[in-house]
Amino acid sequence: MRPRPPQELADLLRQWSGSANPAVVDIGCGTGLSSTIWPEVTGVEPSAEMRAIAAGRGINVVDGTGEETGLPDGCADIVTVSHALHWFDAARAFPEITRILRPGGVLAAFDFDWPPAVDPEVDAAYREFEAAHTALEAERGLRPTFAPKSEHLRRLRDSGLFQHVNEVCLHMKETGGADRFVDFASSQGGVIALLEEGVSEDALGLTRLREVTARRMTDRSTWWWTCRVRLATR
Numbered sequence: 001m002r003p004r005p006p007q008e009l010a011d012l013l014r015q016w017s018g019s020a021n022p023a024v025v026d027i028g029c030g031t032g033l034s035s036t037i038w039p040e041v042t043g044v045e046p047s048a049e050m051r052a053i054a055a056g057r058g059i060n061v062v063d064g065t066g067e068e069t070g071l072p073d074g075c076a077d078i079v080t081v082s083h084a085l086h087w088f089d090a091a092r093a094f095p096e097i098t099r100i101l102r103p104g105g106v107l108a109a110f111d112f113d114w115p116p117a118v119d120p121e122v123d124a125a126y127r128e129f130e131a132a133h134t135a136l137e138a139e140r141g142l143r144p145t146f147a148p149k150s151e152h153l154r155r156l157r158d159s160g161l162f163q164h165v166n167e168v169c170l171h172m173k174e175t176g177g178a179d180r181f182v183d184f185a186s187s188q189g190g191v192i193a194l195l196e197e198g199v200s201e202d203a204l205g206l207t208r209l210r211e212v213t214a215r216r217m218t219d220r221s222t223w224w225w226t227c228r229v230r231l232a233t234r
């Protein structure tokens with residue numbers, strides 16, 4: 001499971017938006033994991049399955065998308081988008097986000113850098129696995145078409161819709177073992193598709209990743225995460 005965003009993120013966004021008790025909208029909230037740092041939040045999510053899980057977590061969640069939230073003008077002090085902006089059609093979603101933000105309100109689009117820092121050998125094995133699976137996905141036409149996360153900041157700035165755009169990184173740590181690390185790595189859509197097509201774990205670099213993580217990590221290895229937050233003020 002992806003880590004829960006650090007609680008400091010809520011503190012930063014309260015400060016940045018100037019709202020001690022902000023109205024928050026979390027677009028693409030999925031199962032609601034990204035929404036849980038707020039005492040009150042409205043989730044927006046197109047998948048009925050995800051909405052049901054988020055509702056089970058006590059999140060008030062509505063059927064909508066980044067392009068069409070269905071929410072009123074200026075209703076939000078803060079809009080968060082966690083691990084989802086790359087799926088949005090920016091030409092439609094950015095104006096929609098500015099429509100629901102009040103003037104001076106803040107969009108925070110954040111993603112955790114993957115993988116977390118654990119160990120240099122694990123990191124090197126992960127990079128080999130990443131190079132192998134992305135090359136195979138491209139070769140087999142399995143690469144999903146989404147905007148690279150590295151482009152988020154530039155696209156927000158270039159939209160001309162926001163007064164001020166900047167990126168900050170928050171850090172957090174948690175503990176985890178080799179199995180969870182490999183589960184994380186192999187749960188990506190493209191990797192699942194390749195395994196379903198019969199590509200071997202050896203060819204993907206997964207066998208080596210298993211071997212290196214088992215050797216270098218304990219059940220309580222510290223995972224050092226970077227949460228990359230693009231802040232865009234309306």
Ligand SMILES: C[S@@+](CC[C@H](N)C(=O)[O-])C[C@H]1O[C@@H](n2cnc3c(N)ncnc32)[C@H](O)[C@@H]1O
Binds near residue numbers: 027046066081082
């Ligand atoms: C990787 S999940 C992230 C879920 C959650 N925000 C989190 O961080 O745990 C991406 C979510 O974006 C949703 N999504 C995909 N396209 C979307 C769109 N155009 N508008 C809003 N949500 C979208 C998916 O249904 C999925 O729930």
